[in-house]
Amino acid sequence: xxxxxxxxxxxxxxxxxxxxxxxxxxxxxxxxxxxxxxxxxxxxxxxxxxxxxxxxxxxxxxxxxxxxxxxxxxxxxxxxxxxxxxxxxxxxxxxxxxxxxxxxxxxxxxxxxxxxxxxxxxxxxxxxxxxxxxxxxxxxxxxxxxxxxxxxxxxxxxxxxxxxxxxxxxxxxxxxxxxxxxxxxxxxxxxxxxxxxxxxxxxxxxxxxxxxxxxxxxxxxxxxxxxxxxxxxxxxxxxxxxxxxxxxxxxxxxxxxxxxxxxxxxxxxxxxxxxxxxxxxxxxxxxxxxxxxxxxxxxxxxxxxxxxxxxxxxxxxxxxxxxxxxxxxxxxxxxxxxxxxxxxxxxxxxxxxxxxxxxxxxxxxxxxxxx
Amino acid sequence: xxxxxxxxxxxxxxxxxxxxxxxxxxxxxxxxxxxxxxxxxxxxxxxxxxxxxxxxxxxxxxxxxxxxxxxxxxxxxxxxxxxxxxxxxxxx
Numbered sequence: 001x002x003x004x005x006x007x008x009x010x011x012x013x014x015x016x017x018x019x020x021x022x023x024x025x026x027x028x029x030x031x032x033x034x035x036x037x038x039x040x041x042x043x044x045x046x047x048x049x050x051x052x053x054x055x056x057x058x059x060x061x062x063x064x065x066x067x068x069x070x071x072x073x074x075x076x077x078x079x080x081x082x083x084x085x086x087x088x089x090x091x092x093x094x095x096x097x098x099x100x101x102x103x104x105x106x107x108x109x110x111x112x113x114x115x116x117x118x119x120x121x122x123x124x125x126x127x128x129x130x131x132x133x134x135x136x137x138x139x140x141x142x143x144x145x146x147x148x149x150x151x152x153x154x155x156x157x158x159x160x161x162x163x164x165x166x167x168x169x170x171x172x173x174x175x176x177x178x179x180x181x182x183x184x185x186x187x188x189x190x191x192x193x194x195x196x197x198x199x200x201x202x203x204x205x206x207x208x209x210x211x212x213x214x215x216x217x218x219x220x221x222x223x224x225x226x227x228x229x230x231x232x233x234x235x236x237x238x239x240x241x242x243x244x245x246x247x248x249x250x251x252x253x254x255x256x257x258x259x260x261x262x263x264x265x266x267x268x269x270x271x272x273x274x275x276x277x278x279x280x281x282x283x284x285x286x287x288x289x290x291x292x293x294x295x296x297x298x299x300x301x302x303x304x305x306x307x308x309x310x311x312x313x314x315x316x317x318x319x320x321x322x323x324x325x326x327x328x329x330x331x332x333x334x335x336x337x338x339x340x341x342x343x344x345x346x347x348x349x350x351x352x353x354x355x356x357x358x359x360x361x362x363x364x365x366x367x368x369x370x371x
Numbered sequence: 372x373x374x375x376x377x378x379x380x381x382x383x384x385x386x387x388x389x390x391x392x393x394x395x396x397x398x399x400x401x402x403x404x405x406x407x408x409x410x411x412x413x414x415x416x417x418x419x420x421x422x423x424x425x426x427x428x429x430x431x432x433x434x435x436x437x438x439x440x441x442x443x444x445x446x447x448x449x450x451x452x453x454x455x456x457x458x459x460x461x462x463x
Contacts, residue, residue, distance in 0.1 A: 033440075037402075037406065145403065273454075
């Protein structure tokens with residue numbers, strides 16, 4: 001049984017099914033309603049930890065397969081990291097060489113190359129950029145709706161509007177889950193419920209170091225294709241991506257306290273507008289259609305918690321993705337299916353991401369986070 | 372009226388027949404139908420089309436409007452140009 005019908009829960013169910021295991025998903029609202037439908041849609045392996053790179057290289061292979069298997073929109077349209085400060089360029093040169101050593105083909109490019117990738121950009125404040133041609137974007141709508149339909153057709157259950165209330169244990173073993181629709185018996189229970197994971201485990205006296213940090217995004221009306229890559233302005237922690245449909249999805253970091261209620265803030269609209277109209281003056285004329293907020297469920301080391309929980313047989317966690325859950329969901333699905341059916345993931349780096357790392361002080365470092 | 376000739380969502384060109392097909396395909400909530408068909412994702416952000424879709428869905432499923440996951444209203448109230456958020460409206 002899986003608690004949470006977002007991209008993570010659905011992909012765990014999908015890769016369990018590939019191993020012949022049929023699962024039940026309990027989703028409190030509707031599939032995708034948590035973080036998945038609010039995300040920025042980007043997919044990249046250009047991280048700075050072995051763990052993130054290993055998981056994301058595998059995810060990128062699987063995204064290609066999902067495109068064929070489920071008809072999910074996915075394209076390797078790249079990421080472009082804009083750099084305007086000497087110290088950032090120096091740091092990114094070391095990230096790029098680390099990424100290249102680990103098979104991620106990023107490279108530092110000059111401004112003429114930036115112009116080629118985003119022809120309408122104004123580059124006067126830039127020093128250089130980093131291009132990641134392996135990165136890309138996918139439709140969260142397609143992933144959720146297509147995998148949901150597929151799972152139901154194959155005999156899995158996706159229970160919509162069913163809230164998990166309490167995990168029942170006996171003698172250190174999972175018995176099942178008490179839900180708003182009654183008790184569901186299961187010998188293996190996966191918590192893929194974002195911040196609700198923390199609340200569920202609290203009732204078992206387990207504290208999970210995940211903090212929900214409010215994040216902001218807006219989307220404009222649709223335009224013809226103006227640039228392919230997801231573009232990041234590193235110095236302001238901002239991004240813009242043109243969706244498959246043509247709309248521009250924009251995010252920008254403003255100061256927020258973990259746990260605060262996300263409110264609509266003019267400060268965000270002002271900052272994001274200033275950053276992106278400087279690079280793309282035509283964007284001043286674009287109409288903003290919708291502004292929404294979501295969360296990065298952030299762990300102390302910005303890496304997810306994936307794997308079993310020590311001493312609690314049959315209980316697993318996949319949460320705390322720190323803003324990278326959607327992109328990672330296919331390989332996380334595969335890793336969790338491995339844990340459940342074989343007791344060990346095939347991607348060995350995933351062993352470093354279980355809950356026990358916090359107790360043992362084995363945190364993993366990641367520098368390339370933004371938004 | 373022929374459902375293939377009734378336009379429910381003018382921004383994204385969604386027909387009544389598309390909505391009925393989605394309902395037949397098993398979709399029972401507005402949030403999912405919105406993302407399947409893009410109904411309510413254009414310039415009107417559902418102000419015009421979603422009440423119609425809600426009625427069609429309620430009628431077909433027997434569910435009440437408040438059981439359909441009606442998408443929340445989000446800012447802005449109307450589409451607004453990005454330059455309105457720049458301090459002088461024309462900032463470099």
